[in-house]
Amino acid sequence: MSHDLSAFRAEVRAWCADNIPPDWRRAQTGASPEEFVAFQRWWFDRLHAAGYAVPHWPVRWGGSGMTAAEQMVLYAELAAHDAPRLVLAFVGIHHAAATLLAAGTEEQRRRHLPAILAGELWCQGFSEPEAGSDLAALRTTARREGEHYIVNGQKLWASGAKYADWCLLLARTDPNAPKRHGISYFLLDMHSPGVQVRPIRNAVGDEHFCEIFLDDVAVPAANLVGAEHRGWQVAQATLGAERGLTMLELAERLNAGFGRLTAAAPLDDPVVADRLAGFAAELAGLRSLCRKLVEDTDAGRAGPADASVVKLFYSELLQRITDFATEIAGPAAHAELAKPASSGWESGAWLLDFIGSWEWTIPGGASEIQRTIIAERGLGMPREPAVP
Amino acid sequence: MNTELGDEAIEFGRQARRAIEAAGGDELLTAAVAEPATREMPAGPLLAGLGAWELSPRTDPDDAEAAAALCRAAGWWALPYPVAERLARPLDLDVDGLSVVAGPAPAAPLAGLELRWAVVDPDGNRSRVVGCGEPGDAFVTRLRLEPLDAAGAADLALALVLPCWTLLGMLDRALELTVAHVRLREQFGRPLAEFQGVQFQLTDAEVDRSGLEMLAKHALWSAVSGRPDAVEDALALRMAALEAAETVLRVCHQLHGAVGFCDETTLSWISRASQPLRRLPLGLSATRDLLTRRLGRRPLSGIYG
Numbered sequence: 001m002s003h004d005l006s007a008f009r010a011e012v013r014a015w016c017a018d019n020i021p022p023d024w025r026r027a028q029t030g031a032s033p034e035e036f037v038a039f040q041r042w043w044f045d046r047l048h049a050a051g052y053a054v055p056h057w058p059v060r061w062g063g064s065g066m067t068a069a070e071q072m073v074l075y076a077e078l079a080a081h082d083a084p085r086l087v088l089a090f091v092g093i094h095h096a097a098a099t100l101l102a103a104g105t106e107e108q109r110r111r112h113l114p115a116i117l118a119g120e121l122w123c124q125g126f127s128e129p130e131a132g133s134d135l136a137a138l139r140t141t142a143r144r145e146g147e148h149y150i151v152n153g154q155k156l157w158a159s160g161a162k163y164a165d166w167c168l169l170l171a172r173t174d175p176n177a178p179k180r181h182g183i184s185y186f187l188l189d190m191h192s193p194g195v196q197v198r199p200i201r202n203a204v205g206d207e208h209f210c211e212i213f214l215d216d217v218a219v220p221a222a223n224l225v226g227a228e229h230r231g232w233q234v235a236q237a238t239l240g241a242e243r244g245l246t247m248l249e250l251a252e253r254l255n256a257g258f259g260r261l262t263a264a265a266p267l268d269d270p271v272v273a274d275r276l277a278g279f280a281a282e283l284a285g286l287r288s289l290c291r292k293l294v295e296d297t298d299a300g301r302a303g304p305a306d307a308s309v310v311k312l313f314y315s316e317l318l319q320r321i322t323d324f325a326t327e328i329a330g331p332a333a334h335a336e337l338a339k340p341a342s343s344g345w346e347s348g349a350w351l352l353d354f355i356g357s358w359e360w361t362i363p364g365g366a367s368e369i370q371r372t373i374i375a376e377r378g379l380g381m382p383r384e385p386a387v388p
Numbered sequence: 389m390n391t392e393l394g395d396e397a398i399e400f401g402r403q404a405r406r407a408i409e410a411a412g413g414d415e416l417l418t419a420a421v422a423e424p425a426t427r428e429m430p431a432g433p434l435l436a437g438l439g440a441w442e443l444s445p446r447t448d449p450d451d452a453e454a455a456a457a458l459c460r461a462a463g464w465w466a467l468p469y470p471v472a473e474r475l476a477r478p479l480d481l482d483v484d485g486l487s488v489v490a491g492p493a494p495a496a497p498l499a500g501l502e503l504r505w506a507v508v509d510p511d512g513n514r515s516r517v518v519g520c521g522e523p524g525d526a527f528v529t530r531l532r533l534e535p536l537d538a539a540g541a542a543d544l545a546l547a548l549v550l551p552c553w554t555l556l557g558m559l560d561r562a563l564e565l566t567v568a569h570v571r572l573r574e575q576f577g578r579p580l581a582e583f584q585g586v587q588f589q590l591t592d593a594e595v596d597r598s599g600l601e602m603l604a605k606h607a608l609w610s611a612v613s614g615r616p617d618a619v620e621d622a623l624a625l626r627m628a629a630l631e632a633a634e635t636v637l638r639v640c641h642q643l644h645g646a647v648g649f650c651d652e653t654t655l656s657w658i659s660r661a662s663q664p665l666r667r668l669p670l671g672l673s674a675t676r677d678l679l680t681r682r683l684g685r686r687p688l689s690g691i692y693g
Binding site for chain 2: 127130131132133134137156157200201202203204209271272275319323324326327330331332333337351355358359361362363366367368371372
């Protein structure tokens with residue numbers, strides 16, 4: 001490590017020691033939605049004041065201009081110090097920002113990037129009841145009428161939509177074009193008339209996923225991102241834009257959670273020790289893969305399937321670690337039914353973490369889709385028979 | 389060993405499944421989760437009406453098969469009632485049911501019921517349940533125990549085997565729900581069921597489930613015949629049941645996609661209800677460890693032994 005990076009690490013460590021509330025897990029356990037939102041906003045402001053909320057943004061827009069190496073240090077240290085996770089700001093600071101920076105107009109950037117730093121929350125309106133893995137089959141329509149598009153349809157699995165001010169929306173603008181060529185990308189104001197959000201209670205007992213119903217919603221034509229009918233290409237270009245660093249953050253958090261698990265585990269039991277040792281080796285592999293993905297993406301030499309390898313590896317390892325953690329925790333895990341809000345996927349309420357881990361192999365490209373990408377783009381296997 | 393349940397047991401299981409459906413089916417679980425104190429009604433009288441508590445699985449092999457079929461039917465609906473535990477009650481104690489517990493903080497899914505329980509640990513020590521803690525997930529509660537005796541070794545096998553039949557019923561259901569889902573759900577212009585990658589996942593799950601079914605029959609026969617390896621056979625069954633549950637439910641969740649996590653789908657409820665059966669009294673590693681220690685270098689005698 002260079003001298004500068006060591007100094008930066010020391011600076012982040014000192015900041016963590018001074019700023020991470022030592023009792024946040026207790027305070028966020030059983031927190032009301034209002035307490036959760038207030039804490040998320042407070043934590044975002046705190047991070048942002050230090051330059052740690054959007055280290056990946058350009059300086060011009062309020063980012064920190066950190067190198068990839070510095071960002072890796074930042075995420076590793078935040079995880080190691082058990083920092084709360086930015087749950088509500090996630091889509092805004094990553095997907096919305098990446099989309100605006102890559103494909104937005106100057107006006108759109110000026111309208112939204114400062115607002116995101118001031119607390120504007122975003123969700124993603126991509127999936128639909130009939131369009132999950134086959135996202136391009138989406139049916140929500142946007143019909144041009146004068147200076148507006150009139151949007152009708154239904155979106156599903158929009159995480160955090162009940163808190164969101166804005167939504168990244170994909171809708172079909174040309175019903176007659178081949179399915180990937182008639183889609184447009186919009187910025188949708190969630191406070192517009194005709195937008196209705198219904199939270200969906202999931203197996204962990206929370207309501208983070210939502211359905212969004214869109215009934216004759218008028219979206220100003222100025223909120224189109226990229227060219228009309230080219231939304232699929234915009235989404236493809238921006239979806240993976242940050243994958244390296246967000247996956248690195250998750251891997252570092254899993255590693256820290258694993259540390260909390262091993263600290264409490266009965267290591268004198270050879271069965272437990274053997275399993276934990278195996279996980280430790282796998283975690284070392286995952287963290288290295290994430291680091292390489294970030295470095296290769298930064299250097300413009302990432303392979304077309306590298307991000308898929310990381311997502312598949314993380315998802316399945318998370319499931320196995322939380323499963324075994326539930327085993328070690330034994331009957332007590334069944335009594336631990338309150339997961340601290342603002343925590344990660346390895347909160348330490350292991351039974352809930354385990355049930356929650358199942359959703360990781362499904363969204364953002366299900367494991368079947370990741371495997372197809374690895375086979376076709378990574379290994380050069382022939383494509384599945386063509387679908388119209 | 390018998391590789392098939394008798395016709396009467398199969399018919400009894402079929403009737404039980406229909407009776408539970410008529411009494412509310414999946415809604416019995418959602419209602420009981422909302423209000424654990426309602427677990428007894430209507431499940432208790434329904435099972436009594438089926439003649440469940442007149443079965444004597446510890447003394448009559450036909451009754452043991454009927455008991456297994458009943459547990460499987462209860463599992464199909466994830467019936468919020470400890471059917472297997474009640475059917476496993478010991479012959480010589482005046483209690484309503486028997487649960488296997490292990491570890492320093494004994495717990496079992498017995499919350500919300502006004503019944504008299506005994507527990508047995510893997511060493512055959514029996515205790516009476518004298519109090520319960522707050523109900524947790526899936527009716528699991530901490531138990532306060534008063535030691536009774538060390539005479540429970542013979543009670544252990546059946547008390548381990550019957551809950552595996554309940555879990556088998558849950559896996560039967562999860563697979564049926566998933567096969568129906570992938571036939572119906574279309575992505576990329578065709579039903580998911582037409583993708584070989586989807587078919588292969590389901591075949592792996594079905595291979596595990598059917599292997600579990602055969603072992604369940606073997607361990608039941610071993611327990612009821614009082615064979616010397618009955619507890620080891622029961623532990624081997626439990627290991628297979630936990631492994632199959634993991635494979636089957638992982639595949640079923642994956643192929644349902646996100647909707648499988650939502651309370652709108654039966655799979656989500658079944659999956660959660662399966663957790664205590666899979667974790668208590670011992671999870672997979674601890675079960676494997678216990679079996680290994682009990683067997684030492686001795687092999688299982690198996691069906692031809």
